[in-house]
Amino acid sequence: MKTTTTRKILAGLNYSGLDRLYQQLDAELGVLLTFHHVHPRLPQAFSPNAHLAVDPEFLSEIIRVLRQRGFELVCMDEVRARIQSPERKNRFAAITFDDGYRDNLEHAIPLLREQRVPYAMYIASGMIEGTANVWWEGIEALVRENTSLVFDMSGQEVELDCSNLAAKQSSFVKLMDYLTEELPENLQRSFVNTLCSQYEVDLEAHRERQLMTWDEIRQLAADPLCTIGAHTVDHPALARLTEDDASSEMVNGADVLAAKLGRKPDHFAYPYGYHQAAGPREFDLARKAGFKTAVTTRPGMVFAEHANYLTGLPRISANGLYQEKRYFAPLTSGLPTRLRSRMRRLDVA
Ligand SMILES: [Zn+2]
Structure with missing residues (x-):
């Protein structure tokens, strides 16, 4: 429902040309884009993580739109330089990938190399080494493959109905809310591991399939277009x-x-990267840890004022639910995110 409304608003801005008019007036310096998976679309009715995957054609389209609209595609060092000395140049855009999925290597990197587009790849070392896994995809598999799930939730036996699409969708949300809001972070992994082994979802095999190895990451790191960034353990x-x-x-x-x-x-x-996962305390810690920039997933454009908040930068998600030019193009104008943030430029509190 929310997706449908957002699509209508974005497409409306695109057809009216209002977004392009706005772009000529506002003073943003550029935009940072977040990607996760890049692979051809899978026809699956229950696909609660679909927002985290775009197909390679959409990535190409994004690059085309950015260049048509006068954005210069730059690396994160250049992003920092342009925020620190914001002379009026072309707007910049930076392509960033989180987690280091192997499909990036197969479907995104060749395309970026061909187009000479710099990119950043943020790697969580534990996801590469197996002390962490893609648990939200494990939850997706659990809910997809079962008609009900019975387990212990804070000392109480709970049964979640997963017998049809609507039930699966609501059970997935319940589990995610429990894991990200109620259960302490240090208990999350054992909870997911227990549930996955109870229902024979092999999280470790899934992790190995999905994430790059150190060898693959080393190959990327040797690419002058690539900046490897940190993403915790x-x-x-x-x-x-x-x-x-x-x-x-x-x-x-x-x-x-x-x-x-x-x-x-x-x-x-x-x-x-959302508000409940990273706030001013983390922005401070990132600065103390010596990072030149740190990016959130708080949606917004980058302004000169971000010079004081280089470790609290906004990004716009290349969202798999909006894989059309008419939805994406208006986002590059900054108008949708400014409307959403009640016209504030900064969202750093
Ligand atoms: Zn991540």
């Missing part, structure tokens, strides 16, 4: 940890990348 919602634990996750994740790749990462992405 075990991909926690940092704001739900103690300050010491949050700090260790950030620092240790960067140290592992330095050891594996021979170069300390200068840039960082907060896992999940």
Whole structure:
């Protein structure tokens, strides 16, 4: 329902030309885009993580739209330089990928190389080494493959109906809310592991299929177009940890990348990146850890005022539910996110 409304608003802005008019008036410096999976679309009715995957054609379309609209595609070092000395140049756009999925290597990187587009890849070392996994995809598999799930939720036996599409969708949301809001971060993994082994979902095999190996990441790191950034060790919602634990996750994740790749990462992405996962305390910790920039998933454009908030930068998601030019193009004008944030430029509190 919400998706349908948003699509209508975006398409309306596109047809009216209002977004292009607005773009000529506003003073944003550029935009950072978030990608996760890139692969051909899978025809699946129950697909609760579909927003995290775009097909390669849509990535091409995005690059085309950005160039048509006068954006220069730049790396994260250049993003930082342009925020720090914001002379009026062309607007910039930066392409960023979170987590290091193998499909990026197969479907996105060749395309970016062909088009000479710089990109950043944020790696959580534990997801590569198996101390963390893609648990939200494990939950998706559990709900897809079963008609009901019975398990212990905070000492109470609970049964979740997964017998039809609507039931699956609501059960997925319930489980995700429980895992991200109620259960402490340090218990999340054991809960998911227990549930997955109870219902024979092999999370470790899934992780191995989905994530790149260190060898593959090293190949990428050698590409002059690629910036490898840090993304913690075990991909926690940092704001739900103690300050010491949050700090260790950030620092240790960067140290592992330095050891594996021979170069300390200068840039960082907060896992999940939304308000409840990363806030002002984390922005401070990222600065203290020495990162030159750190990116959230708070939607918005980048302005000169972000010079004081280089570790709290907004990004716009290349969202799999909006894979059409008429939905994406207006986002590059900054108008939709400004409307959403009641015309505020900064969202850093
Ligand atoms: Zn991530």
